[in-house]
Amino acid sequence: MTLTPLSGTPAEDAAAVRAEAQRQRILDAAQRCFIARGFHAGSISDIAAEAEISQGLMYRYFENKRALILALIERQLAYDQDAIGHMPAAADLVDGLLRCYQLWARGETLETRGNAIANVALYAEITAEAHRDPVVADVLRRHDRQTSAAITGWLRQHDIARGRTPEDADLERRTLLMRLLVEGLAMRAVRDPDLAAETVRGLLAVAIASVLGE
């Protein structure tokens, strides 16, 4: 989240908090619209209607749909960084990813923080749009590199805490494996939502051990 830092008078601070809440409400509405109809089907006034605000007010926050998708990418980055900051131990990571798969398979949107991918349809929509729009691709890739760097940093600390001295090339491979597992599972959740829990857990137990260098 990009909360406006509070540093004005109490009245200014209260206005900034209200503006940020409004901004998040608009993003939630945009996310619902993009998931339901795709990025290109609806207009910015449809999204204003979904957010129950006037079109004029909408434009004070976001000048066009691209600005909305960029803000959604930024919000996803904040979720990711938070999730990585709270990455649990191996066994919990296996169960956590299994729960993500099951939730994605039901088509649900995680409303809380600390999740890998908030909604698979939005993830797919943003990926498709990055393919079309170089500006979206550029922002997505910059944020994606930050997420990978955060995972690599977490793995490095994990190794050091166990008295190991990890090589960069090894950390990069393990970071890549972690990302393939999460993103692959997100795609599987839509395309094959009925995978047996023991199949997913059995695979993840071995793969997550690899990610952790064990």
Next chain:
Amino acid sequence: MTLTPLSGTPAEDAAAVRAEAQRQRILDAAQRCFIARGFHAGSISDIAAEAEISQGLMYRYFENKRALILALIERQLAYDQDAIGHMPAAADLVDGLLRCYQLWARGETLETRGNAIANVALYAEITAEAHRDPVVADVLRRHDRQTSAAITGWLRQHDIARGRTPEDADLERRTLLMRLLVEGLAMRAVRDPDLAAETVRGLLAVAIASVLGE
């Protein structure tokens, strides 16, 4: 590909071949439109224009956009089955997947058969649409299970040829890993197209050995 079986008079056969070529040309046009603008942005008459045919002729082949996306899923299944039928040995599989990643990263569409995912943007678009439309989801999932079954069958033969007796649960985990690698790499290609070849190859060398039960 669903080529109409030829069993009529020479004139009927020639007509069937022309109709199938027309059908494939329409699907190519629909694919280009969906990649360029998303599934919901354009109309079926836009796709007819892209295919350079009349709207009336278009409706003789496909009654709506859903019929087009279902036919594209079917065509992808044919590609997949063909690719699995020609799956190479471990070392070639690593290089083949690395080449797929590099091609997807350049945003290219594989025009030939034997590829894992023809185009990442189309793949993302179909995934997003499956999230929205239960009919699309149903067809996608049925085809997806056939692809997984083909991979499992290939792995079983691979094991048997090496004198091993594979267990079903083991084959299912290895099939899932193979799918996570391919689909994860497709997503990585859009979001992180600059991964070093040695990172991808290094990870795949280990992961593909796991897939092959080595």
